[in-house]
Amino acid sequence: MSEIDFYKKSKYIKSFSDKLRNNETNAEKLLREQIKGKKVELLRFHRQKPIFAYRENSGIDRFFIADFYYHPSRLIIEID
Known part of the structure; x- marks a missing residue:
């Protein structure tokens, strides 16, 4: 993935x-x-923190968005 593609996806x-x-x-x-x-x-x-999940063999990055995220312990809280 090029740097431009990464920033487009990030936005x-x-x-x-x-x-x-x-x-x-x-x-x-x-x-x-x-x-x-x-x-x-x-x-x-x-709140609503994008988390990188994995990269497919095709090169597509997959993310999910955690409802609440605490980085030091990598605690994710999902409420649904």
């Missing part, structure tokens, strides 16, 4: 995760409020 993935962040579900909103209001706020959770 697409980021814009998609931004849309998800702006349209959170009630459950996601409730958890976000709980995290903000408790001692957990010391932890920096990312």
Whole structure:
């Protein structure tokens, strides 16, 4: 994959995760409020974080978007 292709995909993935962040579900909103209001706020959770999953043999990169992600422990929380 060329550098230009990577940045095009990155912009697409980021814009998609931004849309998800702006349209959170009630459950996601409730958890976000709980995290903000408790001692957990010391932890920096990312919301709607794109995560690289794998690269197919054809060279296509696959990502998923985690509802909440804490990088130091690589904790992913999915609420659906």
